[in-house]
Structure formats: C-alpha cells, structure tokens
Amino acid sequence: MNSQIIDTIKQYETIIIHRHVRPDPDAYGSQLGLKYILQHNYPEKMILAAGEHDFTMEFLGTQDSVADEDYIGALVIVTDTANTERIDDQRYSSGDKLIKIDHHPNDDAYGDLLLVDTGASSSSELIYELFEVGQIQENWELPPTAARQLYAGIIGDTGRFLFPSTTQKTFRIAGELIKSDFDRNALHNGMYEMERKLLHLQGYIYQNFKMDENGAAYVKITLDILKEFGVTATETSLLVSSLGNVKGMKAWVIFIEEENEIRVRLRSKGPVINELAKEFNGGGHPMASGATAYSWEEAEQVIGRLKEICASAE
Numbered sequence: 001m002n003s004q005i006i007d008t009i010k011q012y013e014t015i016i017i018h019r020h021v022r023p024d025p026d027a028y029g030s031q032l033g034l035k036y037i038l039q040h041n042y043p044e045k046m047i048l049a050a051g052e053h054d055f056t057m058e059f060l061g062t063q064d065s066v067a068d069e070d071y072i073g074a075l076v077i078v079t080d081t082a083n084t085e086r087i088d089d090q091r092y093s094s095g096d097k098l099i100k101i102d103h104h105p106n107d108d109a110y111g112d113l114l115l116v117d118t119g120a121s122s123s124s125e126l127i128y129e130l131f132e133v134g135q136i137q138e139n140w141e142l143p144p145t146a147a148r149q150l151y152a153g154i155i156g157d158t159g160r161f162l163f164p165s166t167t168q169k170t171f172r173i174a175g176e177l178i179k180s181d182f183d184r185n186a187l188h189n190g191m192y193e194m195e196r197k198l199l200h201l202q203g204y205i206y207q208n209f210k211m212d213e214n215g216a217a218y219v220k221i222t223l224d225i226l227k228e229f230g231v232t233a234t235e236t237s238l239l240v241s242s243l244g245n246v247k248g249m250k251a252w253v254i255f256i257e258e259e260n261e262i263r264v265r266l267r268s269k270g271p272v273i274n275e276l277a278k279e280f281n282g283g284g285h286p287m288a289s290g291a292t293a294y295s296w297e298e299a300e301q302v303i304g305r306l307k308e309i310c311a312s313a314e
Helices: 002-011 025-041 090-094 123-138 144-157 168-177 184-196 199-208 223-229 235-245 274-279 296-312
Strands: 014-018 046-049 075-079 097-102 113-116 216-221 251-257 262-268 288-293
Touching (some): 025 075, 144 184, 184 235, 199 216, 199 235, 216 235, 216 296, 223 251, 235 251, 235 262, 251 296, 262 274, 274 288, 274 296
Parallel strands (some): 014 046, 075 097
C-alpha cells in the first residue's frame, strides 16, 4: 500500500492533508510531518495542511489557509482520524481522490486508498514507514522539520515510550528520527510546558475520581473546573492516562465539558471499551477510545455502561 500511495502522490500537483479535530501531538506530527516530507521532495507541488489551528500545539506548527478552489483536482490525505465525523474541515471530500492513513481500528473505512495498521504506535510511525519506502523507490530525503514532527507524534502517543503501544519498531524509528538535525531538548521542553500547567488539574482528578467495586471509574471536569485551573479542553488529553496506576482500576472515563458537548475519554487496562465509545458517537482502540455526550444525563449512561462492562470482565 505504501508504494501505491507514493505512486498516487506523484500524480497530483496539489495535495491537501487533513487530521482530526481536537488535535494531539500525533495529529499534528503525522499531518505536518507528511507535509514537510512532500514539500522537500516535490518542491514543484502545492502541499497544504488543512484544519483549525490549536494554540496548545503552537510549539509544533500551524496549518495553512486552504481555499475551496484548492480542492479542485487535488489529492486529499487524512492522517490519524478513525472516522469521517472527526476530520477537521469537512471539505476533505471535495478533492479528486482520498487517502486514509491511520493506526486506529478501521471501523469507518473511508477513502479510495487506506493504510491502516492498528499495531503501529502512532500515525507518525506510519508516515515514517511511508518515507522509508519513498526513500528506496524515489530517493526521498527526510528534512529535519519532518523528523521533528514525527518524533513529537510518536512520543506524544506513546507517553514518552511508556505505553504498551511502544514496540521494538517504535524505538528503531525514534532512533532514526533523532539522527536528524532538530533541537530535541527544545521539543521536549515544549511538551513539558504543555504538561506542567496540567499538574494541578491532575491532582484534582486524583482527589475526585469515583471507582466502584468492579474497577470502573470516572471523573467529571466541568467548564468551571477548566477555568479554575486555566486549562483548555484540548490540553486535558494529556491527562487521560493519569488514573492508570490506581490500584484495582480496570477502566475509566474522564468527562470534559465544553460549550456545546462533553468529551468522553475512555481508557482501559483490560475490558474492551471501543464498542462502548461507538454507542456514544465515537470509537477508537479497544483500550483507548473517545466519544461525545450532549448532556450530563447522557454521561451518566456512559458510566452505567462502563460499570456493566467492568462487572462482566474476568
């Protein structure tokens, strides 16, 4: 599939790259990493990154201004996005051809070409593998700007290589990326600064989560709490795994209130929770998923279902 994607890329003069809403480092890393790879190796092409810029990711980069007419005859590539509802900028379907590159379960098999590998630690890891094939077939070079993005995406989605998704291949690719000439300390500092401001909110989560006798837990973070701690809803994504070291915990959900909806972030140490996410406008990995609730009453339904899942788990 990598070869087929590269052949397709060669055919188009305009390539527009999308990622998911509420971006995390892997969303930015895979999107911008691919952009910089293609810009470097095809300077004659117009390569654009679409989507609304999230200022919490300012240390990584920004997206481009993309006009409606740019999509005419364009190749569109969507990275790190499991389903079409979560693609940032719904003009993704306005191009000539669509490619999906993702590491989440392929429940929504959109696109003309699909590169989906749930065994990959991140979509940034998949973009690097695409680069390796391009390096062999087309003499692609990896600019430091792209290496920086892909490295950020990998350390973001692996929790600095601490999550179970980290594999020997992940370490090999990270080792290749750090050979490039980018300031790794500055990148880590950017990640650290994003995490540092969350420490107080993390303490709130530890003090206020509720867990039942079967290891199902939840915590609610309202708009007032976000304001109190000076944290955005997007930034809370870095705290989702916080409860993973609590003794007796099987699975947990963190609710983050926004103006018009409630983000539902689900994690598990055993019970499969992505089917639960699908019941509430979401999806994801069996052990890491996201969904959306539109009221606190609906959030209570999520809690009830999570308790049932944990109670029936061995």
